[in-house]
Every structure is written in C-alpha cells, then in structure tokens.
Amino acid sequence: MRTICFLSDFGLSGDFVGTCRGVIEGIAPGATVLDLTHHVPGFGIPAGAEVLEHATGYMPRGTVYLAVVDPGVGTERRAVALRTAAGSYLVGPDNGLLVPASRALGGVAEAVLLSDGRFHVHPVSTTFHGRDIFAPVAAHLAAGVGLGEVGESLDPGSLVPLSLPGTTRTGLGDLETEIISIDRFGNARLSVTQEEAGLEHGTQIELDPGDGRVRCSYQETFGASGFGALIVVPDSHRRLSISINQGNAARALALSVGDRVRIRPLDECQDDAGA
Amino acid sequence: MRTICFLSDFGLSGDFVGTCRGVIEGIAPGATVLDLTHHVPGFGIPAGAEVLEHATGYMPRGTVYLAVVDPGVGTERRAVALRTAAGSYLVGPDNGLLVPASRALGGVAEAVLLSDGRFHVHPVSTTFHGRDIFAPVAAHLAAGVGLGEVGESLDPGSLVPLSLPGTTRTGLGDLETEIISIDRFGNARLSVTQEEAGLEHGTQIELDPGDGRVRCSYQETFGASGFGALIVVPDSHRRLSISINQGNAARALALSVGDRVRIRPLDECQDDAGA
Amino acid sequence: MRTICFLSDFGLSGDFVGTCRGVIEGIAPGATVLDLTHHVPGFGIPAGAEVLEHATGYMPRGTVYLAVVDPGVGTERRAVALRTAAGSYLVGPDNGLLVPASRALGGVAEAVLLSDGRFHVHPVSTTFHGRDIFAPVAAHLAAGVGLGEVGESLDPGSLVPLSLPGTTRTGLGDLETEIISIDRFGNARLSVTQEEAGLEHGTQIELDPGDGRVRCSYQETFGASGFGALIVVPDSHRRLSISINQGNAARALALSVGDRVRIRPLDECQDDAGA
Numbered sequence: 140m141r142t143i144c145f146l147s148d149f150g151l152s153g154d155f156v157g158t159c160r161g162v163i164e165g166i167a168p169g170a171t172v173l174d175l176t177h178h179v180p181g182f183g184i185p186a187g188a189e190v191l192e193h194a195t196g197y198m199p200r201g202t203v204y205l206a207v208v209d210p211g212v213g214t215e216r217r218a219v220a221l222r223t224a225a226g227s228y229l230v231g232p233d234n235g236l237l238v239p240a241s242r243a244l245g246g247v248a249e250a251v252l253l254s255d256g257r258f259h260v261h262p263v264s265t266t267f268h269g270r271d272i273f274a275p276v277a278a279h280l281a282a283g284v285g286l287g288e289v290g291e292s293l294d295p296g297s298l299v300p301l302s303l304p305g306t307t308r309t310g311l312g313d314l315e316t317e318i319i320s321i322d323r324f325g326n327a328r329l330s331v332t333q334e335e336a337g338l339e340h341g342t343q344i345e346l347d348p349g350d351g352r353v354r355c356s357y358q359e360t361f362g363a364s365g366f367g368a369l370i371v372v373p374d375s376h377r378r379l380s381i382s383i384n385q386g387n388a389a390r391a392l393a394l395s396v397g398d399r400v401r402i403r404p405l406d407e408c409q410d411d412a413g414a
Numbered sequence: 415m416r417t418i419c420f421l422s423d424f425g426l427s428g429d430f431v432g433t434c435r436g437v438i439e440g441i442a443p444g445a446t447v448l449d450l451t452h453h454v455p456g457f458g459i460p461a462g463a464e465v466l467e468h469a470t471g472y473m474p475r476g477t478v479y480l481a482v483v484d485p486g487v488g489t490e491r492r493a494v495a496l497r498t499a500a501g502s503y504l505v506g507p508d509n510g511l512l513v514p515a516s517r518a519l520g521g522v523a524e525a526v527l528l529s530d531g532r533f534h535v536h537p538v539s540t541t542f543h544g545r546d547i548f549a550p551v552a553a554h555l556a557a558g559v560g561l562g563e564v565g566e567s568l569d570p571g572s573l574v575p576l577s578l579p580g581t582t583r584t585g586l587g588d589l590e591t592e593i594i595s596i597d598r599f600g601n602a603r604l605s606v607t608q609e610e611a612g613l614e615h616g617t618q619i620e621l622d623p624g625d626g627r628v629r630c631s632y633q634e635t636f637g638a639s640g641f642g643a644l645i646v647v648p649d650s651h652r653r654l655s656i657s658i659n660q661g662n663a664a665r666a667l668a669l670s671v672g673d674r675v676r677i678r679p680l681d682e683c684q685d686d687a688g689a
Numbered sequence: 690m691r692t693i694c695f696l697s698d699f700g701l702s703g704d705f706v707g708t709c710r711g712v713i714e715g716i717a718p719g720a721t722v723l724d725l726t727h728h729v730p731g732f733g734i735p736a737g738a739e740v741l742e743h744a745t746g747y748m749p750r751g752t753v754y755l756a757v758v759d760p761g762v763g764t765e766r767r768a769v770a771l772r773t774a775a776g777s778y779l780v781g782p783d784n785g786l787l788v789p790a791s792r793a794l795g796g797v798a799e800a801v802l803l804s805d806g807r808f809h810v811h812p813v814s815t816t817f818h819g820r821d822i823f824a825p826v827a828a829h830l831a832a833g834v835g836l837g838e839v840g841e842s843l844d845p846g847s848l849v850p851l852s853l854p855g856t857t858r859t860g861l862g863d864l865e866t867e868i869i870s871i872d873r874f875g876n877a878r879l880s881v882t883q884e885e886a887g888l889e890h891g892t893q894i895e896l897d898p899g900d901g902r903v904r905c906s907y908q909e910t911f912g913a914s915g916f917g918a919l920i921v922v923p924d925s926h927r928r929l930s931i932s933i934n935q936g937n938a939a940r941a942l943a944l945s946v947g948d949r950v951r952i953r954p955l956d957e958c959q960d961d962a963g964a
Binding site: 428435436440488535540541542545 | 692694696701724725726727743747749752873910911913927
C-alpha cells in the first residue's frame, strides 16, 4: 500500500477533509494518509504548488500526492493523474498545481484524464471533486490500481503549465526576486533560494521592494538579530524571507504578494557562502 | 479491527482530541481513527447530528462512530452505545446526536447504557467523558468486544429523539425549509436537499426568509454566477445553501439559524431536474 | 513499532507538521503518530511541559514522545533524547520541556546528545530542527534503534531543569497557587490539582488574585452553576480553573499567566473531599 500525501485548501473547520479520509479508508483500508496542510490560502494555486513541490523532498518514495486547490471545480478544467519518472503519483485538477512537484519528481512519465467513473464516488457532485473524484482515484492508486486503468491517456505536453516566479541575477551578486506569499506573522517569502542567493551569515544588504531602498542584514537565524530588527533569513523551504524579529515586515514595508524585490550585498565577503 | 470515525466540538487548540487518541491507541493498537471534524459549533447537537448522518454515506462498512457534543456532561444524561442494522456502532451521549446517523445506518438494532466501568478510564472525570468513557468504549468495540459486554441493555425506544428540520411542500413547486447552519463565509445551509427541491440549473426563484421576498437564481456551481450575485447552490451534503458569490449572504439578508425560508420557482421548466 | 506522540507549537496553518510526518513515515513506515496538540502557545515551554506531562497518563506504554517548543533553535541549546525508567522515550530540545514528563514516567534512566548525523535529515537547517533532527530521531527510536546509537551519552543531571509552579498551603485549608495558562474562553488554569485542593462540591470559597477578594463557589461541573456565575471547577487535567459560566473570567478579573492566587474555603465541610 502506498502512502498518500494530502494537500488542500479545505481548512479544518468543516468535514471536507474527514469525508475524503472516509472515502480513502473504504478503498484502501489502513493506508497511511499524511495531511501536508489543508490551509493553502483560498484558491492559491502557486502557493499550493510551491508547498507541494517542497514536500517532495521529505515524503517517502512512491507516495501518491492528492492535491486539491480547485477554483475551477464544476467548469471545463480537467481532472488528471500523473506518474512521475521517480515512481510517484500526483492526482488533482489540471490547473498547474501539480506541475512544479512533478518536475521535482523527475518529470511526467505518463498522464491520464480521470474519465473512468468506476473509480469515482457516485453521484459525483458539481462542487466537491475532492471527495468524489480525486480522493477515490488516489486511494485506488495507493491500493495498487495502475495509472492506465483510471482513465484515458493524455499528452503530458497538454497539461496547463505553471512556473513559480524565478530569480534574475542583475549584476555581480545582485539579484531580483519575487514575493510568493506572506504569512500571518508578516514574513514575506521570496522566490529566491538560499543556495541561489549565496549570501554569507551577517552580510549587509540593500533591499529594494520597488519604492526605495532599505538596509538590513542577512542572518541565518532569528536569534542572531535584535528585537525589532529588519532582516533577511532563510525559511524552512530554504527560500529567503523578509522579516522583522517579533514584528510584521509586510506591514512595515507595505509588501504584497507578487512584488519584485531587488537584493544587493554591500560588502564582498562571499567566497565560501552557499548551501 | 474496525475503523473509528471521530466527531466532536473539542476544537484543535487544546489537547482533548490528542488525549482521546492516546486512550484509543492503548486499547486498540493500530486502529485507524478518522477525524471527521472537531469543530462542530459549541453545543450544536443538531449541527453535529447532521454532519454525522451525512458522513455515514462515505465511511467504511462496520465503522465505529465516536461522537461527542455533550453539553450535559456531568448531569443525568445517559452515555450510550448503539449497534445499527447495517452493522455499525455509534458511541456518545444520549442527547439526540446519534439519532439521524443511526437511521441512515438502518435503525438501531441494539442499545446499551455504558454502565460497565471495566471499559472506562479511571478515575472518570466529571467534565470529560470523551476521554474517560466514550473513547475507551469505542476503542474496545473497534477491537472486537461485543456491544452486550460494555453495559446493560436499553430500550431503543427510550433514546432521546432528534429530528433534523424538515421541508414542507406548500404548493406546486413551492417549499418551506429551515436554516440549519451558517458557515464562516456567511453561506446559510438549508434543510432541504437538492433532490427534494428538484430545481433545474438556472431556474429563477423567489426567496422569502420571513421579512420580504428577494429574487435570485438556482445555480449548480459558484462559477456559473457573477461576482456578488445572490444564488442558491447545492453544497457538499446535497442540501441547498443561500450564498453570495465571494460575499456574505447571512449578513446581507440578516439570516439566522432556525429561520424558516420559503422558496418559489418563477418558471416551470422542471421536467428533468433532480439528482 | 512504537507509537509516536507529537506535540509542538507549529500550528496547523503551514506545512511544518505535515513535513515532519513525511520524514517519520519514510523512516518508520506505518508507525502510528498521535498529534497531541500543535497549538502550544508560541515559545510556551512551561505550558507545553504541563501538557506533555499530563499526556503521559493516557498514552500507551513505550511511547516515543516527540516534543518541539524550541525558541532557542539555531543557538547553543542542546538537542537530546531520553529513556525513562518506565521504558518510554522523549525527544526534543534541552530547555526543560521534557523534564516534568520524564519525572511522570519514572525519571530519566539514560540521556544522549543528538550528535550522530546519520540519524538526521540533510542538509540540517538552522531554523527547523523539528523536521531535520527531532522527527527523524524519534522515528528511528520508534523503529527499534537503541538510544545509545543516536548520540553520545549525557549526564541526566546536566539537563536544563524546569519545575511547574507549585502550591503552598498557607493555613488550615488555605492555599496559594499560580495561573499557568489562560485559554481562549478566558478560563484561568491554576497549578493546584483537584486532589491537592481537597474541596467538596458546592463549597463557598474566597479567591484573592492579588488585588482584592471575591467570593465564589467550587463546582465539579459547569452545569451546576448559573449563567454568568464565577466558579472554580476542575478541568480535564484535574487542575482547578477560575471560570465564568459562558463568560470570560480572565477579562472580568484581569487575570494574567503567572499571577499568584490565594484560595480560602469559607465553610469547613471538607471531611470526605478529595479525588
């Protein structure tokens, strides 16, 4: 039995997640289901895609990823399942959500449209394909059904694309990156990874979020900075984050998701930096 | 080992659910426990009963339902376990919470009072029977103990009754229904099911929540209506819901739980409607 | 395979808990992981320690406790694992969090520093030892690795101490206790246990939270008091709590965590009180 890793934007205040779990347990009794998170910001396809991509580094080989952030439910968007080169499965809507994770898992080896109703829960509702299509298909795949059985073959090249915002190197050590999410503490997560940035702990940097420059330092831990200090720190996904120690950076600097941010190191001691 | 489906109003901010899980694991090691929801609105017996009833359609056969919405804990209300005609068990307080689910599972075949202390955790507290009585009894049932062992027999006819609010057909196509819950987005869930209403996608309807009539349309998906539009849509439980697309219907129309709502279709194209 | 009991202050809005679960599943496939709570108030070492200590009474024998409330992550604080006289394991930061639970489990029989990188996830981040050190070590212990293998031996006497606030008996029946936490309903939890207090249901008491005396009664259930009544009740951990029935006691009496509270029974009918 394969492990199922379940991500959604359902929240935990209702019975959406629990009902999907019941459907899975009926089809794949005893399968381990890991709740990655059910609090992807509502309709946040890029945010969900980034979390799913990151999780691939920590889940067991052969995991079935069940991912439902699905603003297009009930419209013409396709329901799909993918097998990756690394032998994992991804099940969810064809809206880009699965794409970065599929790349991290070696690329799509096989794709199908979830067209075979034998693997769905009936009657299929118009508003909750998580319960009626995605969860049961993921459970059948976890229980050993082959990808080719759950629907008709699809050209992987026809999948809706999604690219997470990239990082541009604009000069010696300078780079331009993008804010991909802001958490409830006001930390602004950037697309640039710790490895791409190659900054050394304690480096002084100049930050330009579009409307003026501020000075701060790059710190590898919160504890290394003073109370109220503006800093850039690596987060748990190894991406950089603009933060204020025990404060709210997004509010202080009026930052928004999608803002482009330029980062320029002010001194040149970068010889042994990097991950 | 039977699967346990666990519903409560404990929330997840404390250790109530986790402690019950520890008790279960000690008695029925490795049993699958599905958290249906732990956010039933505080003391909401009808709301919890409706969620539990709906879940019976999605849980494996033979599931043990552990349900704790228990404002009467520490008073004279009885603690009970039921075996249904469909071979499932229900464990919880005798306050009506289990009744609609037991009907959906074929009716009560056998009922007992949880009077045998050998199946409880001691000392039994006065405020947390979830941990001390209901969870351990559910775990023993999941592990194979018979219903007759956990307490003395009870007349099923003596159980505290509960009926979910019904729907009255008041004329050709007209109906009167009741608001059973309002979610955090302001969607007002009605007792009438999609099947009972028999409306066709796009039907214009007149809605009277008691203090005046408003016009809107019945839509099978949110996506089919414009931003800010008042609509009636089926929800994930196949009940109708009064909603505003990306707005708050309960606030806009001053709706409350328990309000009676009249629905009248304005045109007659209902020939192939229904589930 | 041992059961893992997981407590943290990660919350459930992000993917922290889910990522740790993935790491555990990869190392100890199929291990049961019980989420005790992930809402320990931020950086609340004493609050987390109290919850963990209480849980030891309800978890299976031989459980591996994985506890992460870790404001010192990335600093010099040590990462440790303990084996208790009762045969359980505790894994987490050496900041006092594990101490009351280890005592409840018979005391520390063996302690190690988590110095062996073979049992960590690489690269080890500076900000998330839950995922990279504590979760994988707990999983290896659950899967059968011996404590001596995961790091070098440590003198248990060198562990950072923590004592939960105690209760002082200041006269015949009088006692002085401390507020250890306040929940979202405004209930103020006291360090004194139901057994230590030895009060009888219905006893009239005088409460002095430092700035004046108020009268109330000790009740064994909420239901026994009227709407809006100030009462002292035992909570699910068998500690006393200052509460207002359907009101907010902390706000009404301006109570804060750490406040000392004196309790004096006004009548003397305590002959058969106690747990």
